[in-house]
Amino acid sequence: MTNEKKNLTTSWGAPVGDNQNSITAGSRGPTLIQDVHLLEKLAHFNRERVPERVVHAKGAGAHGYFEVTNDLTAYTKANFLSEVGKRTPLFIRFSTVAGELGSADTVRDPRGFAVKFYTEEGNYDIVGNNTPVFFIRDAIKFPDFIHTQKRHPATHLKNPNAVWDFWSLSPESLHQVTILMSDRGIPATLRHMDGFGSHTFKWVNEDGEGVWIKYHFKTVQGIKNLSADAAAKIAGENPDYHTEDLYNAIEKGDFPAWKLYVQIMPLKDANTYRFDPFDVTKVWSHKDYPLIEVGKMVLNRNPENYFAEVEQATFSPGTLVPGVEVSPDKMLQGRLFAYADAHRYRVGANHNHLPINRPKAEVRNYQRDGQMRFDGNGGGSVYYEPNSYGGPSEAPEHKPSAYQVSGTADSTAYDHHDHYTQAGDLYRLMTTEERARLVENIVAAMKPVEKDEIKLRQIQHFYKADPEYGTLVAKGLGLSIPEEASSVK
Structure with missing residues (x-):
């Protein structure tokens, strides 16, 4: 078994430089x-x-x-x-x-x-x-x-291995x-x-x-x-x-x-x-x-x-x-x-x-043909635009409004990387009974996961949202909180 790095490629074989950010x-x-x-x-x-x-x-x-x-x-x-x-x-x-x-x-x-x-x-x-x-x-x-x-x-x-592996590697998923x-x-x-x-x-x-x-x-x-x-x-x-x-x-x-x-x-x-x-x-x-x-x-x-x-x-x-x-x-x-x-x-x-x-x-455009076209397909009317035959034309008053954009064209993430505050706030809004059921559902869903590495990585996310949240999930899975879990959010 080789540990040689395998590059992710496009369907035409070119290596992909960033598969996380458009x-x-x-x-x-x-x-x-x-x-x-x-x-x-x-x-x-x-x-x-x-x-x-x-x-x-x-x-x-x-x-x-x-x-x-x-x-x-x-x-x-x-x-x-x-x-x-x-x-x-x-x-x-x-x-x-x-x-x-x-x-x-x-x-x-x-x-x-x-x-x-x-x-x-x-x-x-x-x-x-x-x-x-x-x-x-x-x-x-x-x-x-x-x-x-x-x-x-x-x-x-x-x-479940794929489900929790992906979520644990995508901390932005924690709120949902x-x-x-x-x-x-x-x-x-x-x-x-x-x-x-x-x-x-x-x-x-x-x-x-x-x-x-x-x-x-x-x-x-x-x-x-x-x-x-x-x-x-x-x-x-x-x-x-x-x-x-x-x-x-x-x-x-x-x-x-x-x-x-x-x-x-x-x-x-x-x-x-x-x-x-x-x-x-x-x-x-x-x-x-x-x-x-x-x-x-x-x-x-x-x-x-x-x-x-x-x-x-x-x-x-x-x-x-x-x-x-x-x-x-x-x-x-x-x-x-x-x-x-x-x-x-x-x-x-x-x-x-x-x-x-x-x-x-009423629909008025120049789209024609295609599979299962079951109306008159525009008949013999003008079929392009602009034209000189009185066909439908654009309405500038309905052009979408403009908004400013700026920056460098690059595959980058959002500037804000706090994936934990809102998930933690939601957890703290729950009653004791609701929290217990939440943890019970998570533990039941994560137990079939084969790798402890995946479980521990996800537990860190729960802990960063709220220490009690992560601690209870870890306890339910019979695992300890990783030392790095309490690191800065």
Whole structure:
């Protein structure tokens, strides 16, 4: 057995200089399209499984509406938010992240929370989760992360060694890991959990003035979770428990509802806030930026055909409307490409023509042909732009607003490297009973890990977040706290 170093290479054999950080304009970003290694990883990753979704394969969906309950036109010109009382039809898809199409609903996993608003200015998708943060903060690490959640290539079994090895080597995951292993890791039903846009977005008003925002969907039904034992029992008896619960609730007229809130941050605060506001592993303090009510989402109609509506539904955080724009969040920047690209591969280049994805607004563009083009394909109308034949043309008033970027084009991490404060704060917010269950869940999940090296490395992260947190996990695993665990954060 040789210890010779093996260089990671691209698919064309060139050595990779940095596989942890994408190339960005400065440490904050945005991401540069010249990072061909990032593009290759994301594009190849989207094509690894056929035909189910690479992630979020198992899901349930429903139709409903969104009603504006607060006037926020001072912050955004988005038409669907233009007046109190206005209703917009929508479709939502809930999902687990890592499991296959036939996996159980009640596994410990984040839940996808994707909402498609059929607005008068085109579709708008908020594609988030039931957690406000994520495991990683740079899209270049996403394929590797999801590989750890999938099956071992030899045994075809789930692999806790890979899961905890990756997390222990990616300390930015600690905040999300703490949420996942807490009571919130297994919602009682899809109706009894919150949803989040997770990323930072930009709202722009009629005067071109912008603010940074984060979305929060708060369940009207209240938060309810399942214990690990109850979830395992249900998984064996009814693996489609969440899907069935949502369908039956709507069918009998018990319509689930969520209130939508936003946090609003002035643009200038992004440069001085104590955490980088574009880092999706961090939350904004509600004391600093309180929740402001926007409206109410109600689900009141079940799909008539699961495949046509739920399985073929496609969502992307890049599906935007005037008044809503993106931020330099590196994870979001990668998703802008990866999600739409996944749909073009999985469903087809014309996925937006399917009834579940088709906008209510009229579509006028020069995209033609492609597999399964089932409308008139533009007929004999003009098929290029610019043209002299009266075809649709650009609307400069809807050009996205500008924001300044600076720095050297390089593959660099965010400037802020504190992965422990917010995870520790979350731990200390829990009751004694909640902490005990958190530790119990972590210990149970880590016991199958073969290497003590991996366990000890992860214990150091827990300890740095809170000494009690790390000590209790170590005790549960029958290990001692490493001496270096108490080093400076």
